[in-house]
Amino acid sequence: MRLSLEVAALAVALALVPGTLLGYALARGRFRGRALVDALVLLPLVLPPSVIGYLLLVLLGSGGPVGRLTGWHIPFTFPAAVIAATVVALPLFAKTAQAALSQVALDLEELAYTLGMSRVRTFWKVTLPLAWRGLLAATVLAFARALGEFGATLMFAGNLPGRTNTLPLEIYTAYLTGDNERALLLVAILSAFSLGVVLVANRLGRNAL
C-alpha cells in the first residue's frame, strides 16, 4: 500500500508541471501541429498498457537508446514503476487541466494584458487562481490513474516483491498463487479508495464551472 502511494504520488508530482503546460498550450495555443500534439497527449490513454510497457522497455531499457547513452539500468526498479505510472497519468492530467483552463474567460486574460501584465504573470496571477479547482480535480484523477496502473508497470517494472509490486500487481499475484482472501481484501481497499477519489474529483469539477 505504501509503495503504491509513493509511486502514485511521485508520478503525479512529475506530471504536474508538464501536464499543466500542455493543458494550457492546448487550451489557449493556436500553433501549427496543435492537433497532432493533442493526439499525442491522448495516445497513452488510448493505447493498450502492454504497448506502453513494451515501448518503455525498448526505449528506456538497458540495451535501448537511453540505456546505452547513459548507462542507466531503469527497468525493474522503483523509478521504472514511477515512470510507467507517470506516462499513463500525464494525459489524464493534461486533458482535465485543458478543460479547466479553457473555462477561464479569455476576457479576463486579455484585460490583464491591456493592464500591462506579461503572459507569464497573467498565467500565474489570473489563469491559475481561477482554474485551481479544476486543476485539483485533474491532480486527483491523475493520482487515481497512477495508483491503478497495471499493464505497463508489469512489463516495464516487473512484479518484484518490495520494490515494484504495487497494489494492482499484488492482486494479480494473489490471484495467480491462489490467495483469494488477500486478493479480495486488496480489491476492496483499492475499490473503496478509487470510489472516494472519483467522488472528490467530481465535486471539485462541478464547482469549478
Added chain:
Amino acid sequence: MRLFGVALLWCGLGGATERSLLVSAAVSLKEPFEALAQRFTKDHPEIKITFNFAASGDLVRQIEAGAPVDLLATAAAEPMDRLERAHLIEPASRRTIAHNRLVLVTPRNKWLKWAELMRARRVAIGDPRTVPAGQYALELLDRLGLRAQLEPRLLYAANVRVALDLAARGEAEAAIVYATDPVAASGLVVVDRAPDDLVVSYPMAVVSASQERELGRAFIALVMGPGGRQLLRGHGFLLP
C-alpha cells in the same frame, strides 16, 4: 444485424464440423509440441490443435478456475499433483513425458560460473510463485549457498522464456533457464550446468472435464511414441 446473424451461423457450423483440442503446456515445451501438433493433424486432419503456453503455475490456476482445456503438460510434478488431488485430471492418463536440466546463461562477453554469480548485478529467473524453472533455480541457489546473498538481485520473470529475454536484452547479466530453451537464438551462451541430480520432470495428463478425452489420450500416446521421443530428444530433452 444480418451480418451478425451470418457470423453466428458460420460459427455454429464451424463448431459442428471442426473438432478441436486445447493443449495447455509449460512454455519450455513450445517448440517440440508445435512440431508434434503438425504430425498429429496429419493423422487427424479434422482436428484443430490450439496451444496455451505459459508458466505451469498459471496453467494450473486456469484449470482450477474451469478453463475449457483438454490436455495439460507442466514442468514440475507438484502442480499436476495438486490437480490430481482435486480430481481435475485423469490419473490413469498421466505420464512423465520428458526431463530437463537447468543451465546458467549469459551474454557472450560476460562469462560467469555458478560460483561467480555474485559478480552479476542482476540474475533473471522465473517467478518462483508460479514458474517451476524459478522454483528449481531457487533450490539450486540454496544448494550452492548463494540464495540469501543473491535474492535481492533476482529478477522474477512471468515465465522461463521471459527470464531468457531479460538476459538477451541486457536487463540481467545472467539467467537461469532450461538447457532446451533457445539460448543461442537469443544471442546468449550456456556457461554452466546444474548438477545431474537436480532433474526437472514434465508430467502430462488429460483434463477430467475435457469433451475430447479420447483424442487427448491419443495425443499423449503420440508424445510417448517413437516420433514424439525423437522430437523431444532432438530439442535437447532427456527421456524417461
